Amino acid sequence: MAYTESSMLPLGTRAPEFILPDPATGSLLSLHDVTGQNATVVMFLCNHCPYVIYVNPTIVQIVEEYAQKGVSFVGINSNDAEDYPEDGPDKMPAHAREAGYTFPYLYDETQSVARAFDAACTPDFYVFDGDLNLYYRGQLDESRPKRNPVPSTGSDLRAALESLLASRPAPEVQRPSGGCNIKWNQDLRI
Numbered sequence: 001m002a003y004t005e006s007s008m009l010p011l012g013t014r015a016p017e018f019i020l021p022d023p024a025t026g027s028l029l030s031l032h033d034v035t036g037q038n039a040t041v042v043m044f045l046c047n048h049c050p051y052v053i054y055v056n057p058t059i060v061q062i063v064e065e066y067a068q069k070g071v072s073f074v075g076i077n078s079n080d081a082e083d084y085p086e087d088g089p090d091k092m093p094a095h096a097r098e099a100g101y102t103f104p105y106l107y108d109e110t111q112s113v114a115r116a117f118d119a120a121c122t123p124d125f126y127v128f129d130g131d132l133n134l135y136y137r138g139q140l141d142e143s144r145p146k147r148n149p150v151p152s153t154g155s156d157l158r159a160a161l162e163s164l165l166a167s168r169p170a171p172e173v174q175r176p177s178g179g180c181n182i183k184w185n186q187d188l189r190i
Helices: 052-067 093-100 112-117 155-166
Strands: 002-003 021-022 027-030 039-044 071-077 105-107 124-129 134-138 178-181
Touching: 021 105, 039 052, 039 112, 039 155, 052 071, 052 093, 052 155, 052 178, 093 105, 124 155, 134 155
Parallel strands: 039 071, 071 105
Antiparallel strands: 002 178, 021 027, 039 124, 124 134
16 A cells, blocks of 8 residues: 545535446436535545555544535545456445445446546545635545554544535645555556
């Protein structure tokens, strides 16, 4: 596992369009199918990353808390399933159930969505406002297993969501997320 930090897409960037399969339902979902009234949180996740596993309970808690406030959430797994079969779409529904995900968990087989978002690691978080412009990107909080094993609180993501819902400017300090690098399929890399 190579520790990698997020690339920090420029604030104000329009949310990249996508249409991806949901392995749990067999349906295809687009960005507009998962857009929230007040905000949309796109999370790059995967099944096996210890950084994701460490914060999964906090993610589930935040989703439960903010879904009632017009915020929608979507998880995207862009890892190469050929070299990392534990992240394959066939394993995603069971992982989502075990983790308690109540949001769509989509599979980006071609990795084109990860490239469009300039995603670099799992977990990686992007908050878009009601007009789908990037308001926040970066870490959930400062917790990192082994590197900084403090309890996960979701403090950075929560602060960004509270600020957005209160119509305040985007937080000035936005720290990159950190975790496992996205497992790129070298045959697909442009």
